[in-house]
Amino acid sequence: MPALEMxxxxxxxxxxxxxxxxxxxxSLTLGDDEILALVGPSGSGKTTLLSIAGGLLTPSDxxxxxxxxxxxSLDAKALTRFRRDKVGFVFQSVNLVPFLTARENLLVVAExxxxxxxxxxxxxxxxxxxxxxxxxxxxxxxxxxGGERQRVAIGRALMNEPALVLIDEPTSAxxxxxxxxxxxxxxxxxxxxxxxxxxxxxxxxxxxxxxRSVEISDGVLAx
Amino acid sequence: xxxxxxxxxxxxKLRFGFLSGxxxxxxxxxxxxxxxxxxxxxxxxxxxxxQSGEVVVYNEEARQNLSGSLVSFxxxxxxxxxxxxAEVGPLGQGTFTVVAGGEEQEAAVWGYQLDGPGEPTTLVxxxxxxxxxxxxxxxxxxxxxxxIGDEVAVAGxxxxxxxxxxxxxxxxxxxxxLFVTYETWETTAEAVNPDAPLFLPxxxxxxxxxxxxxxxxxxxxxxxxxxxxxLDRAAAVDSLPGVEAVxxxxxxxxxxxxxxxxxxVGFFFLIITVxxxxxxxxxxxxxxxxxxxxxxxxxxVLTVCVGGVVIGALLLVGAGQASGDSFPISADPGLIVTTxxxxxxxxLLASIGSLRRVARLDAxxxxxxxxxxxxx
Numbered sequence: 001m002p003a004l005e006m007x008x009x010x011x012x013x014x015x016x017x018x019x020x021x022x023x024x025x026x027s028l029t030l031g032d033d034e035i036l037a038l039v040g041p042s043g044s045g046k047t048t049l050l051s052i053a054g055g056l057l058t059p060s061d062x063x064x065x066x067x068x069x070x071x072x073s074l075d076a077k078a079l080t081r082f083r084r085d086k087v088g089f090v091f092q093s094v095n096l097v098p099f100l101t102a103r104e105n106l107l108v109v110a111e112x113x114x115x116x117x118x119x120x121x122x123x124x125x126x127x128x129x130x131x132x133x134x135x136x137x138x139x140x141x142x143x144x145x146g147g148e149r150q151r152v153a154i155g156r157a158l159m160n161e162p163a164l165v166l167i168d169e170p171t172s173a174x175x176x177x178x179x180x181x182x183x184x185x186x187x188x189x190x191x192x193x194x195x196x197x198x199x200x201x202x203x204x205x206x207x208x209x210x211x212r213s214v215e216i217s218d219g220v221l222a223x
Numbered sequence: 224x225x226x227x228x229x230x231x232x233x234x235x236k237l238r239f240g241f242l243s244g245x246x247x248x249x250x251x252x253x254x255x256x257x258x259x260x261x262x263x264x265x266x267x268x269x270x271x272x273x274q275s276g277e278v279v280v281y282n283e284e285a286r287q288n289l290s291g292s293l294v295s296f297x298x299x300x301x302x303x304x305x306x307x308x309a310e311v312g313p314l315g316q317g318t319f320t321v322v323a324g325g326e327e328q329e330a331a332v333w334g335y336q337l338d339g340p341g342e343p344t345t346l347v348x349x350x351x352x353x354x355x356x357x358x359x360x361x362x363x364x365x366x367x368x369x370x371i372g373d374e375v376a377v378a379g380x381x382x383x384x385x386x387x388x389x390x391x392x393x394x395x396x397x398x399x400x401l402f403v404t405y406e407t408w409e410t411t412a413e414a415v416n417p418d419a420p421l422f423l424p425x426x427x428x429x430x431x432x433x434x435x436x437x438x439x440x441x442x443x444x445x446x447x448x449x450x451x452x453x454l455d456r457a458a459a460v461d462s463l464p465g466v467e468a469v470x471x472x473x474x475x476x477x478x479x480x481x482x483x484x485x486x487x488v489g490f491f492f493l494i495i496t497v498x499x500x501x502x503x504x505x506x507x508x509x510x511x512x513x514x515x516x517x518x519x520x521x522x523x524v525l526t527v528c529v530g531g532v533v534i535g536a537l538l539l540v541g542a543g544q545a546s547g548d549s550f551p552i553s554a555d556p557g558l559i560v561t562t563x564x565x566x567x568x569x570x571l572l573a574s575i576g577s578l579r580r581v582a583r584l585d586a587x588x589x590x591x592x593x594x595x596x597x598x599x
Binding site for chain 2: 050080083085089099100104111160168
C-alpha cells in the first residue's frame with residue numbers, strides 16, 4: 001500500500017479580487033518506504049503540498065490518501081487526530097517546544113496519543129541514543145546547538161511510528177557539512193524503519209540522499 | 224495536558240511565582256479590607272446586631288435612629304397585640320459619661336427587660352444581668368475598666384454599675400456598651416437629667432412567634448400600630464447612621480481591588496499566551512487537540528490563582544496573629560473561600576481573551592503564512 005497517493009490536488013487562495021493557484025492538479029504516489037525529495041524555488045508550492053499531505057491544510061479539490069486513509073474531506077478534529085497518529089513532522093522554523101526538554105519534546109507526541117507511558121519512555125530513549133543525543137535528553141532547546149535541535153525534531157517525527165514523515169527544508173539553517181550530516185541521519189533513520197518520507201528542499205545538492213526527486217514550479221509538479 | 228501545563232510552570236517558576244505572589248498580595252488586600260470592614264461595622268452596630276430582639280420598633284419620625292426615637296408604653300402595648308408578636312419589651316438607649324478603670328469615657332448604656340427581647344446573644348464570659356445595676360459589657364473593652372467585677376460609675380451621679388458578664392461584638396457607635404436592666408437605664412437617665420419630666424423607651428424590641436418571618440412582622444407592626452416604624456434586625460442594623468456610608472466606601476475600594484486582580488491576571492496570561500503562540504501552534508500541528516490546549520492554559524490560570532488565594536489567606540492569618548486586642552483581625556474561613564472563589568472566577572473570566580486566541584490558533588502557523596504564499 002502506498003504511503004501517499006495525491007490525485008489531481010488543487011489548492012487556491014484569494015488575494016484581493018484574484019484567485020491564486022498554489023497547487024495545480026498535483027498527482028503524486030509515494031511508496032511505503034520511499035524517500036522523495038521535493039525540489040523547487042521559493043513560492044513554488046512545496047510547503048503547500050507538504051501541508052496538504054500532512055493534514056495541516058485541506059485541498060480545494062482532489063484526493064489525498066495517506067496510509068490508506070482518505071483525508072481530503074476530514075474535519076478539523078479528525079485531521080488533528082490524523083496528524084497525531086499517522087504523520088511525523090520536521091518543520092523549518094519552529095520545531096521544538098521551548099519549555100520542554102529534548103526528551104519531553106519526544107514524549108509529548110506519545111502523550112497526545114495516550115500511548116503506553118513505559119514503552120514511550122523506552123522509545124524516546126532509544127531514539128535519542130540513535131541520534132547521538134543520549135546525554136542531552138534533559139536539556140532545554142535553548143541549551144542545544146542548531147544541529148542538536150534538528151536531531152531532536154527528527155526523533156520527535158519518528159516517535160509516533162508514522163506512516164509518512166514530512167520534512168520541510170531540514171538544512172536551510174545549517175552549513176553544508178552539518179546539512180549533509182543531518183540528511184544522512186534522516187535517510188538512515190527513515191530507511192531503517194521502512195517509513196516513507198518527503199523532504200522539501202531548495203538545495204539540489206541534497207537530493208541524492210533521496211530515492212527520487214520531483215521538481216515543483218508555480219504549483220505544478222514536473223511529470 | 225495537566226503534565227504540559229505543569230512542566231511549563233516548573234520551567235518558569237519565577238514568572239508564575241511572581242504572578243501568584245502578586246495575586247496573593249491583592250487577595251490579602253481584599254481579605255484584609257473585608258475583615259476591617261466587618262470589624263469596623265461591628266464597632267458601629269454590634270449591640271443592635273447581637274441582641275435577641277428580631278424586630279426593632281422606632282418612633283415613625285426617628286428616621287430609624289435610636290438616639291432620635293421615643294416609643295410610648297401605649298404603643299408597646301399595641302405592638303403586643305399584633306398577630307405574630309410573641310413578646311415585646313422596651314429598649315432604653317443612651318450615651319453617658321462614665322468612670323471606668325479610673326478614666327472618664329463615653330459608654331452606651333442599653334436597658335432591656337430582663338428575660339425579654341434585647342438581651343445580648345454573644346456572652347463569652349460571666350453571666351447576664353439578674354438584678355439592677357448589673358451589666359454585661361463588651362469583651363473588647365474589658366481591659367479598659369469593663370472587666371467582670373469592675374465597677375463603672377456614671378459621672379456626676381451616685382449610680383454605679385457592676386460588670387457581671389462579657390459579650391463579644393457588642394460595641395455601639397465605636398463605644399463601650401453596658402447591657403443593663405431597663406430600670407437601671409431609667410435610673411441612670413434620671414440621675415444624669417434630674418429635671419427631665421419623663422423618660423420613655425428609645426424603641427421597642429420584639430420576639431416573633433416561631434415560624435413568623437421578621438420582615439413580614441415588621442411590615443405588619445408598622446401598618447397596625449400608629450406612630451411607629453418597625454424593621455427586622457438586619458434592616459435596622461443596615462440603616463444605622465454611618466453604616467451605609469462606610470459600607471459604600473469599602474465596597475468601592477473592594478471593587479477596585481477585584482478589578483485590579485482581573486486585569487493583572489488577564490494581561491499576564493494574554494502576554495505569555497502571545498509569547499508562546501508559536502509553541503502552541505507547533506503542538507497543534509503535531510496533533511494536540513484545541514480543547515486540551517485551552518485546558519492547559521485554564522489549568523495554569525487556576526493554579527496561579529489558587530496559589531494566590533493560599534498566599535493571601537496565609538498573610539491574613541499572619542496579620543491576625545500580629546493584630547492587637549484593641550483591633551482584632553480574624554481569618555474567617557468562609558470569607559476566604561468566598562473571596563477566593565470570586566478571584567478564581569474573575570481570573571478565568573479575564574483569561575477568556577487568551578483562551579480565545581489559543582482556541583482560534585491555526586496549525587498552519589507553524590509552516591508560516593509566507594511559505595504558503597499568503598494563504599488565508
